[in-house]
Structure formats: structure tokens, C-alpha cells
Amino acid sequence: MAAIVEGIGLTKRFGTGDATVVAVDAVDIRIEESELVMLMGDSGCGKTTLISLLGCILTPDDGELRIDGEPIDPVNQDLSVVRHEKIGFVFQLFHLLPYLTALENVMVAMDIARTKTDEAESRATELLTQVGLIDRLHHRPAQLSGGEKQRVSFARALANRPKIIFADEPTANLDSRQSDNLMNLIQELRREYQTTIAIVTHHEGLKENADRVIQMKDGRIVPA
Amino acid sequence: MKTLFLKDMRYRQTRVVLTALSITVLISLILLLGGIMNGMRIQARQYVESTGADIWISAEGSGGAFIGFSMVVEEYMAFLNSARGLTPNSASPLVFAQARPTVRGKSTKAIVVGYKLGQLGGPKQVIAGEGKMFTPSNFEDYRPEDPVPYEVVVDEKMGLEIGEQITLGNEKVKVVGKAESRMFVLDTPLLFMDVRIAQKLLLGNTPHVNMMIAKTDKNEQPGQVSAGLDALETIEARTLKQTLGDIIAYYVDEPMKAVQFLRVMLWLVAGTLIGMITYVTMLEKTQEIGVLKAIGGSNNYVMGLILKQVVLISAVGVILGLILSYVFAAAAPIFVAIHFVESIIVACISFVVCCGSGYLAARKAITVDPMIAFRGEI
Numbered sequence: 196m197a198a199i200v201e202g203i204g205l206t207k208r209f210g211t212g213d214a215t216v217v218a219v220d221a222v223d224i225r226i227e228e229s230e231l232v233m234l235m236g237d238s239g240c241g242k243t244t245l246i247s248l249l250g251c252i253l254t255p256d257d258g259e260l261r262i263d264g265e266p267i268d269p270v271n272q273d274l275s276v277v278r279h280e281k282i283g284f285v286f287q288l289f290h291l292l293p294y295l296t297a298l299e300n301v302m303v304a305m306d307i308a309r310t311k312t313d314e315a316e317s318r319a320t321e322l323l324t325q326v327g328l329i330d331r332l333h334h335r336p337a338q339l340s341g342g343e344k345q346r347v348s349f350a351r352a353l354a355n356r357p358k359i360i361f362a363d364e365p366t367a368n369l370d371s372r373q374s375d376n377l378m379n380l381i382q383e384l385r386r387e388y389q390t391t392i393a394i395v396t397h398h399e400g401l402k403e404n405a406d407r408v409i410q411m412k413d414g415r416i417v418p419a
Numbered sequence: 420m421k422t423l424f425l426k427d428m429r430y431r432q433t434r435v436v437l438t439a440l441s442i443t444v445l446i447s448l449i450l451l452l453g454g455i456m457n458g459m460r461i462q463a464r465q466y467v468e469s470t471g472a473d474i475w476i477s478a479e480g481s482g483g484a485f486i487g488f489s490m491v492v493e494e495y496m497a498f499l500n501s502a503r504g505l506t507p508n509s510a511s512p513l514v515f516a517q518a519r520p521t522v523r524g525k526s527t528k529a530i531v532v533g534y535k536l537g538q539l540g541g542p543k544q545v546i547a548g549e550g551k552m553f554t555p556s557n558f559e560d561y562r563p564e565d566p567v568p569y570e571v572v573v574d575e576k577m578g579l580e581i582g583e584q585i586t587l588g589n590e591k592v593k594v595v596g597k598a599e600s601r602m603f604v605l606d607t608p609l610l611f612m613d614v615r616i617a618q619k620l621l622l623g624n625t626p627h628v629n630m631m632i633a634k635t636d637k638n639e640q641p642g643q644v645s646a647g648l649d650a651l652e653t654i655e656a657r658t659l660k661q662t663l664g665d666i667i668a669y670y671v672d673e674p675m676k677a678v679q680f681l682r683v684m685l686w687l688v689a690g691t692l693i694g695m696i697t698y699v700t701m702l703e704k705t706q707e708i709g710v711l712k713a714i715g716g717s718n719n720y721v722m723g724l725i726l727k728q729v730v731l732i733s734a735v736g737v738i739l740g741l742i743l744s745y746v747f748a749a750a751a752p753i754f755v756a757i758h759f760v761e762s763i764i765v766a767c768i769s770f771v772v773c774c775g776s777g778y779l780a781a782r783k784a785i786t787v788d789p790m791i792a793f794r795g796e797i
Contacts, residue, residue: 243793252713252789279715286792290710294430299420306420307715315420351714363793 197264199358199391200226200249205258207244218244220414221258226359231385232393233402235419236411242395245411246361249393250284251277263358279308283352283390285362289344291336297323297347298332304354315354322350325387326380342373346380353384359391366398378404424727431700435728438696439736445689446740446769451747452682453765454757459604459671461756464663466532466603469543470513472632473641474505475662476648477655484630484657485515485666491626493560495654499633504644510633511538514617520610521586522579530603531587531610533617539632542572542598542611550581550596556615563624567615572596574608585610588620604670606753686772693736694776697729701783708784709791718785725784729777737770 207219218241226232226249234242247253248260254269261267262281267274278284283304291300301319302312310318323332326346336344345365352360362381366374378401385392394401402408410419428435476499481487491512499510514533519526534540536555545552553570556562569592573579584591592612602608618624635644641658648656657665701708708721741762748755 247790247793250713252792273717275712275715275717275720278713282715284713284792286710286713290706290792292427292707292710294426295423299423299426302420303423303711304714306423307711307717307720312420355715 197228198225198261199228199230199263200224200393201261202245202249202255203259205245205248205255205260207241207248207253208256217414219248219255222414222416224249224409224416226391226393228358228391229385229389230391231381231404231406232391233405233408234393234395234411235397235399235402235408238397240411241414242411243363244414246363246393246395249359250282250361279304279355281358283355283357283360285345285348285352285360285365287364287367289336289341289348289368291344291347291351293336296333296335297328297339297343297350300336300347301350301354304351308355310355318354319350322353323347325384326350340373341369342376345369345373345377349377349380349384353388353390356388357390359393362392362394364395364397366396366401374398374401424724424731427724428728428731434696434700435732438693439732439739441692442689442733442736442769442773443739443743445685445692446737446766447743447747449682449685449689449769450741450744450757450762450765451751451755452678452685453761454744454748454755455751455753456671456675456678457756457758457761458754459675460667462602462604462606462754463666463670465601466530466609467659467663467666469601470540470632471634472539473635473659474633474645474648475657475659476510476631476633477629477657479653479655481655483655483665484632484662486629486669488622488627488629489631491628491631495631496559499631502633502648504635504639504647506634506636509539510631511535511540512614512628513540513630513632514614514622514627515629516617516621517607518587518610518621520592522577523583529608529610531612531617531621533612533614533621533628535614539634542609543601544599545572546575546597546599549575550594553595553611553613553616556613563619563626565615567613567619569593569616569620570595570612571616572598572611574598574600574602574610576600576602577608590620592616592620602754686769689736689769690772690776693729693733693773694780697725697777697780698783701725701780704784705787706791708787709789712787712789713792721784721787722781725781726774726778729781730774733770733773733777736773737766740769741766 202224205219205222209216209218236242248255251274298319301322302315305315326349328346331343366377408419410417475484477484478489481489500508516531518529518531520529536552553572554568556565556567558565569590571592571594573594575597579594581594583594635641645656645658711721744757748757
């Protein structure tokens with residue numbers, strides 16, 4: 196199988212001098228195409244920093260990163276292009292724009308990628324239908340439940356047909372029923388769109404949905 | 420999604436409306452202050468130009484026409500009436516003094532113009548059927564004992580009736596005629612009377628005037644005539660152009676320096692206001708901006724969204740300010756002259772100041788770390 200994301204010796208430090216914290220310490224990681232990976236570990240172990248590195252939000256201090264087989268050059272490359280072309284993000288607190296409807300929140304990701312409005316609207320409607328929100332297209336985030344917001348968030352992440360979706364604690368603000376529904380939806384979307392998904396979670400109960408669990412401790416990957 | 424920025428603005432409509440309104444008020448104030456100054460300049464010019472005089476003469480060291488006092492000396496008058504380059508016998512004494520007459524029991528402001536009937540310095544036009552001119556004094560030279568009735572021709576806009584009396588320098592002065600309105604600076608009406616009455620009522624019955632005015636011969640250049648007279652040690656002579664410059668400097672530009680300063684300050688306030696509000700909005704939207712960047716929004720994309728808002732708010736504020744300034748000008752209790760071209764220039768400068776300031780604040784937005792999307796709530 197081809198690697199969608201491959202990090203070699205990825206290192207990220209914060210602070211200087213004695214106050215330096217090594218959040219990610221020489222991590223080698225490989226995520227295969229269509230894989231559903233769970234990234235687990237205690238708070239502060241470096242999970243979010245690692246997906247930020249893999250998602251081209253942070254630039255590593257050391258190490259190499261390849262996405263979809265292409266090396267990423269944080270100095271000479273516009274990472275925003277990599278982010279909207281190849282990566283989708285789902286955030287713990289959903290982060291939908293409050294002044295946009297569900298439909299527009301999905302469309303905004305395609306607006307960034309300069310997709311034509313008609314095409315964006317059609318795809319956003321299709322995605323929101325897929326996540327079960329056909330009757331909520333024109334509702335604003337304030338009018339949606341937590342589970343619905345997270346579904347919109349997944350639809351937004353899928354909008355530009357990314358190679359990989361990074362989801363940071365997507366079930367942390369959902370009750371167990373909503374959480375189960377979301378995981379079912381993730382499995383469904385993965386089958387439908389063949390998208391690779393990496394989920395950061397504390398939730399041990401989600402392990403069973405993963406193809407592989409990556410355990411982190413003190414900035415390093417340890418055996419699960 | 421070309422309307423993304425509009426949706427954001429609608430979501431924050433109270434702030435947007437208040438910002439635009441603040442700019443509107445500031446721009447209209449900037450234009451209104453400019454209009455007041457323009458109005459003052461126009462009013463300062465119109466009496467001077469209406470006299471038809473080419474040369475304005477005052478005593479050396481008096482400070483100039485309209486400012487200081489000069490003695491009317493018989494020898495000077497005789498000299499001026501036969502001076503080379505001046506139309507013979509065109510020289511005429513003129514009192515131009517600020518006064519506070521009591522009109523219908525209320526103290527008001529006015530400019531008393533004392534001149535010799537039939538000579539330069541009188542009203543441009545006396546309204547037909549509205550009284551007559553005042554009774555002139557009998558002698559060409561200064562004679563304090565010469566009895567002259569206290570009569571005045573008033574500006575038509577003062578609303579006085581023929582035969583009414585006003586009080587000036589503790590004396591009752593009878594309104595005998597009305598002149599076509601030609602207000603001086605800040606809508607100050609002109610009261611035309613015989614030069615002797617003006618001297619009696621305002622100058623303690625002394626032989627002082629503010630200036631002598633005269634016409635040049637048809638074939639003479641006022642500049643050359645003025646220079647020739649000015650070369651004499653005892654008098655200062657100015658052309659119409661120089662006199663206009665003096666009067667505008669004395670009555671408008673110098674007193675209005677603070678207003679000019681205020682106009683610049685208002686520009687700064689308008690710029691600071693939009694910069695500050697854009698900056699505060701940026702701080703409030705940090706999380707949103709972080710999310711937009713995290714999902715692939717480039718710096719230009721984020722900057723574009725913010726600048727579109729800044730440009731729209733500034734444009735609306737400036738255009739409304741432009742319109743409002745004309746409304747204010749029409750309703751103002753004094754003469755306000757907003758020049759269209761000037762107002763367009765002011766509007767453009769204001770627009771640039773607001774957009775520039777908004778741009779500086781918006782630069783904050785592109786420094787937002789997309790990592791922020793992993794923390795906190797929008």
C-alpha cells in the first residue's frame with residue numbers, strides 16, 4: 196500500500212534554553228491509503244502537535260515529511276495550498292463559522308480552493324446529505340446540536356476531496372450516542388470516499404473502529 | 420462565495436453600522452469645517468470686490484487696510500485725488516469697523532461701513548422701493564461740528580423696517596434704506612452710513628478712517644500704481660489682490676488655524692477609529708481566522724476578506740459623510756460653501772486614510788497561527 200503521509204524523524208520543540216519542551220521527538224510515522232488510524236496517549240504527550248506537523252500547520256524543527264508521495268518543503272512551499280488540496284481537518288470544538296449556514300460552512304472550504312460557486316454548492320449539498328443533514332442545510336451553527344455540528348465539520352473536511360483527514364478529538368464534546376453515530380458515519384464516509392483518516396482521541400472505546408492504533412508517550416511513538 | 424465578507428458583516432451588523440456612522444459623522448464634520456472656511460473666504464472677498472476700488476491705502480505702520488487706523492488729512496486727500504495713475508477725485512475715505520448694535524432690544528454683531536455717498540465703498544445695490552440712502556455730510560474735509568443725521572442703510576436680511584431705530588454707540592440710528600444682502604465673514608451684516616457718522620459713533624468723533632480707496636486710470640496697471648504710492652514713506656498702498664490676501668489672512672486663515680488643525684485631527688480620528696475597530700474585530704476573530712488558515716486559507720485570502728469589509732465600510736461612511744455634509748451645510752445657521760471638487764478630494768483622502776489604517780490593522784490577521792484552531796471556541 197502507498198503511504199499517504201510519511202514522517203521521518205519529525206521533531207518539534209517549543210521554547211528556548213532550559214525551558215525547551217520537545218513536543219514531538221524524532222517520530223517516524225507512516226499512514227497508508229484508506230487507513231483509519233487512531234492516535235492515542237495521555238494529555239500533553241504530543242498527539243495534537245504531531246497531527247499539526249503531519250497536517251502542515253506546524254513546521255518541524257527536524258525531519259522530513261511526505262504527503263501523497265511528495266516531499267513537503269516548509270520554507271519554499273505555500274503550505275496553505277497543501278492544506279486545502281490534500282488535507283481535511285476536523286476540530287474538537289467544531290469551529291464552524293457562526294455567520295454561515297451549514298451549507299455555506301462546507302462551501303467555504305471549496306471557496307478557498309477556488310471552486311466555482313455552483314459546483315461548490317452542489318458538492319456541499321451532496322456531502323451534507325451524505326452526513327444526514329439534508330434538512331439542516333440552511334441552519335446556522337447556533338441552531339445545530341453538537342453531533343450535527345461535527346457532521347458539518349466532517350463534510351467541510353471532505354469538501355476538497357482530501358487525501359487525508361486529521362480529526363482532533365472529534366467525539367470529545369459529544370455524548371455516547373452522538374459519539375457512536377459519528378464513528379458509524381466516519382466508517383461510512385471512509386468506505387464511500389476511500390479517504391484516509393487519522394483521529395486523535397482519548398476515548399478508549401473508539402479503538403475498535405481503527406485499523407491501527409498509534410500510541411504516544413512523551414513525544415514518542417511507543418508500542419500500543 | 421463572493422459574499423462571504425458581507426455575511427460576516429451582517430452577523431456583526433451593529434458594529435459595522437456604528438463604524439460606518441462614525442466615519443459618516445467625522446467626514447461630514449471635516450467637510451463642514453472646510454465649507455465654513457470657504458464660506459468665510461467668499462464673504463470676506465465679496466464686500467471688498469463689490470467696492471470697485473483698485474487701490475487700498477492706509478497710513479504707514481497702521482497695520483494695513485481693514486486692520487489699523489489712518490488719519491484723514493486734507494493734504495493726503497488732495498494728493499491722492501490728483502496722484503498719477505489714480506482716477507482724479509476717486510479717492511475716498513472708508514471706515515470698516517466691527518460693532519455691536521442693539522437691534523429690537525437685542526445686542527447683535529455688525530460691520531459698520533462708513534463712506535462718502537457717491538464715492539467708492541457703498542452697497543452694490545440698494546433695493547428699489549425700500550427706503551433711500553442716508554443723508555451725506557456737507558463737507559469734503561473733516562469737520563467735527565458738521566451736523567449730520569444718524570441714518571443707516573441696513574442689510575435686507577436683518578429684517579428691519581424703514582423708519583425703525585437701532586442703537587449704535589449709545590445713539591439711536593434710523594434705518595432709512597435696505598441694501599441687497601452681502602454679508603461679511605460669519606454672516607455679519609453690513610451697516611452703511613456716512614463716514615462722519617461712523618467716526619462719531621465708533622471712533623470718538625476723531626478724523627480716523629480704516630483706509631482710503633481709489634480707482635486707477637483705465638490705462639494704468641494697479642500693481643505699478645500701488646508700488647509707486649507705496650514707495651512714499653507715509654502711506655502703504657495695496658492692490659485689490661493684495662488686499663484680498665490680507666483680509667482673508669486676517670479674518671479667516673489666522674483665526675481658523677485651530678479649525679484647520681481640527682480638520683487634520685478629525686482625519687486622524689477617522690483613520691484611528693477604523694483601524695481600532697478593525698484591530699479589535701481581528702482580535703475577536705482570531706479563532707475564526709485560525710480556522711480559515713488551518714483549512715487552507717492563504718494569507719491573501721484572509722486579508723482579502725478583511726480588506727473587502729474595510730473598503731466597504733469606509734466607502735459607505737465616506738459617501739454618507741459627503742451627502743450628510745451637504746445636508747448640514749444647507750441647515751447651518753451660517754453661510755457654508757462646500758466645493759464639489761474639494762469635497763471629492765477630501766472624500767478620497769479620507770477613504771485612503773480609513774483603508775490604510777484598516778489595512779495596517781488587518782495585517783494582524785495574517786499573523787494568526789493556524790494552530791489556534793486546535794484550541795478554544797469561536
